[in-house]
Amino acid sequence: MPTGRLSVVVTRRLPEAVETRMKELFDVRLREDDTPMARAELTEAVENADILVPTITDEIDANLLARAGNQLKLIANYGSGIDHIDVASARQRGILVSNTPGVSADDTADMTMALMLAVKRRIPEGLERMKEGAWTGWAPTALLGQRVHGKRLGILGMGRIGQAVAQRARAFGMQIHYHNRRRLREEIEAQYEATYWESLDQMAARMDVISINCPHTPSTFHLMNARRLKLLKKDAVLINTSRGEVIDENALVRRLEAGDIGGAGLDVFEHGHEVNPKLRSLPNVVLSPHMASATQEGRLEMGEKVIINIKTFDDGHRPPDLVVPSML
Incomplete structure (x- = not known):
């Protein structure tokens, strides 16, 4: 049964408090194990989700975006770095990209x-x-x-x-x-x-x-x-x-x-x-194993920013952390 809520796919395990809040707000599909999605899983996600919440471990390139369904309107990245996302290709397809700057x-x-x-x-x-x-x-x-x-x-x-x-x-x-x-x-x-x-x-x-x-x-x-x-x-x-x-x-x-x-x-x-x-x-x-931003406080703040970006978009407004190609 349609819920009227945004369909959100999260590609990695996030802090429990962040996942709990997402479940309250969205029709969210969470990652059960803390491993990167396979290419086939990412493809299925962009074909069906309204919102994709990826991390740096996900390669969101032009070929993947070419498989995106018309309903995919926002990639709300969990993290500030967006070099794993082809932002220009996303924008050409009418897909917005947001990130979480300043947190880490x-x-x-x-x-x-x-x-x-x-x-x-x-x-x-x-x-x-x-x-x-x-x-x-x-x-x-x-x-x-x-x-x-x-x-x-x-x-x-x-x-x-x-x-x-x-x-x-x-x-x-x-x-x-x-x-x-x-x-x-x-x-x-x-x-x-x-x-x-x-x-x-x-x-x-x-x-x-x-x-x-x-x-x-x-x-x-x-x-x-x-x-x-x-x-x-x-x-x-x-x-x-x-x-x-x-x-x-x-x-x-x-x-x-x-x-x-x-x-x-x-x-x-x-x-x-x-x-x-x-x-x-x-x-x-x-x-060290890519742990510079790995604090409990930082990871929670990143999740809060993702949620705010999605909620703002859902309310019909520009996400506060919108990424545009001219910023790159």
Whole structure:
């Protein structure tokens, strides 16, 4: 029997409170297990749902959208990144796309600092010694790392997350530098005492730490390529909590193996969960499983934004977090 409510398909398990609220508001089909949908399941979803709620693990490309039924009117993405969605193709078919911006800025910035400290202070090596029972006591030259105070931090992408990283890094006494598609207003630069570099090459060659905080777009694919990685100082550290595709991962491995880069802290990888095995074996590399935004508070806020976007659309208004191709 038709319920008169929107038909919503959710592609992954979401926090229980979010799923409960969705069941109250919509005719929702939830994911029973926490695995990505197969292509056939995604196809069936776009053929029949009014609203699709995907995540970064779902490839919503032009071929999939070509199978969408006329009733599909909104893709309400659970997450801020939308590089897995062909937004232009969606709009051509009259399908709106929304996301959840701003929710994870603080969480991601926290993880950026955590990875930076973990690499610079060799924290995983210390933890491993403790777990193995190999620590025999304090020694003047054991596990010597580097302080972050006074070091130059180059932020690649000075949006919400980049600015949140700058705020935290300043509290650690770091000097803030940044490269961005557009220069920030003077008052924002003054707030962080930030120095703008029009040339990424020049900035990269002078920084002690580089933090990747830009989205993945065609123009940022392999932005940190082999040539640019060669510009980094020998003791520089590269941190990435954005998208793995921004770095040429094979080139990074070669530089790390040769000792030409001080270290790396990576939360994202060029080929998703397929991590280059060589990265796992390098002592100056800290890896985390794409968990920069993984806080209870953040995941609930993301769900709330998804629900607001769907409800606003259902009420006949523009979703507050509508994504348009010109934003990309």
